[in-house]
Amino acid sequence: MSRAGVDWLAAMQTCRRVLDALDWRELGEIYFHWGGEGFWRERVPKVSTLGKALGQALLPRLPRGGSSLWVGAGVAELPVLLGEVMLHGRSVTAANLRARECELLNAGLQAVAPELPLRYQAGDARELAPGQVFDHLGCISVFTDPETWPVLSEVAYGRIAPVQIDVEKFVVEREQARALAKGLFARLQRPGLVTTSAEEVAWFLEQAAEVEASIEASEDLVETAVVGDPVGFLSVR
Numbered sequence: 001m002s003r004a005g006v007d008w009l010a011a012m013q014t015c016r017r018v019l020d021a022l023d024w025r026e027l028g029e030i031y032f033h034w035g036g037e038g039f040w041r042e043r044v045p046k047v048s049t050l051g052k053a054l055g056q057a058l059l060p061r062l063p064r065g066g067s068s069l070w071v072g073a074g075v076a077e078l079p080v081l082l083g084e085v086m087l088h089g090r091s092v093t094a095a096n097l098r099a100r101e102c103e104l105l106n107a108g109l110q111a112v113a114p115e116l117p118l119r120y121q122a123g124d125a126r127e128l129a130p131g132q133v134f135d136h137l138g139c140i141s142v143f144t145d146p147e148t149w150p151v152l153s154e155v156a157y158g159r160i161a162p163v164q165i166d167v168e169k170f171v172v173e174r175e176q177a178r179a180l181a182k183g184l185f186a187r188l189q190r191p192g193l194v195t196t197s198a199e200e201v202a203w204f205l206e207q208a209a210e211v212e213a214s215i216e217a218s219e220d221l222v223e224t225a226v227v228g229d230p231v232g233f234l235s236v237r
Contacts (some may be wrong), residue, residue, distance in 0.1 A: 003132040007087045012052055014086065014113055015079045019044055019170040021108040027075065030101050040075075051079025054195075054231060055224045057090055061193055061233060062136055067091045069187055070138035072145070076225045077138065085118045092118055093134070095125035126183035132135060133189040141227045143181070143200045149173045156199045181207050191237045197229035204234055213237060 024151050028037035058080060062068070068084055070077055073094035084090040096102050099122035121128050146153040152169045154160040185207035188194065194204055201217065208215045214237045221230040 008052060008056065008083070008113070011055075011082045011086045012048060013081065014116075015048060015082050017112045018078060018082075018108040019047065019075075021111045022075075023104050023107070027101065027104055029097060030104075031074075031199075041225060043225060047076055048079060050223055050225040051076060052083075054224075055080040055083035057220055057222050058195055058233070059083055060089060061235075064088050064089065065090060066135040067132070068093070068136040068138055069129070069134040069184070070094045071152040071184060072096060072136070072140070072142045073089070073097055073120060074098075074226075075105070077140070078105070079163060080138070081118055082116075085116060093125075093129045093132075094118070094120045094195070095123060095128050096120050097124065127186070133187055135189055136190070136193045136195065137184060137188045138195045139184065139200060139204075140195065140224060140231055141200075141229050142204055143177050143196050144229070145196065149177060152177060177203060179204070184211075185211075191235065194236060196234065197224065197227075197231050199229060201232075201234065204236075207234060 009069055024040050025037050028107060031040075062084070065088070070081065070092060073081065073096055078096065081092050081094055084092050096105075102120040102122040109116065109118060137147045143149060144153045144156045148215060150173075151160075152173045155165065155170070181203040185204060188211060196204065198221070205215060207213075216237075218233040218235070221232045223229075224231055
């Protein structure tokens with residue numbers, strides 16, 4: 001087995017131990033309110049396998065010792081975050097608006113790997129680690145979250161006919177999302193990398209055009225463990 005394979009083996013062993021230590025009943029209620037624990041029992045194996053696949057596609061694109069800002073980071077991002085910290089010596093700011101979710105995830109990390117410099121932080125990703133810029137931005141299924149953007153989500157996934165769109169609500173959500181995209185893009189140094197789902201690429205293309213930055217999209221796509229969205233990489237210069 002190659003050294004990279006050995007390193008990923010150690011990272012995934014840590015990941016599985018953290019997953020085993022989590023309170024899935026309460027996490028299930030946070031994510032889905034009903035039936036969540038059963039859903040997670042089915043999905044946890046995919047969290048490991050697909051998370052590792054995403055990490056193996058991402059890490060070769062990132063410099064060692066750099067820093068990442070992950071937006072809306074949760075259970076699905078855990079393998080990638082561990083890979084960045086354990087294999088690449090990178091610092092990670094894992095932002096999540098749900099304070100209780102952060103507490104539960106951090107409890108698992110503390111129980112299994114208290115020495116690792118990785119903890120989830122509750123708050124707006126635009127405001128955490130003030131003044132810092134990052135060489136990598138992770139933003140997966142954030143702008144398509146049906147709880148935060150119900151209309152944008154329906155439009156992005158083609159689940160609503162144009163005649164059914166509530167235009168006023170759509171405009172409000174669009175401007176809120178634009179403000180988020182603008183704030184996040186401002187925290188990305190150039191050259192930099194964005195990891196995002198296919199449905200969210202347009203938000204970053206628009207921000208790049210505003211500041212005359214160039215974006216090159218990779219052809220590699222990886223499925224996410226929870227939503228199933230295809231995720232790829234945008235090189236920004």
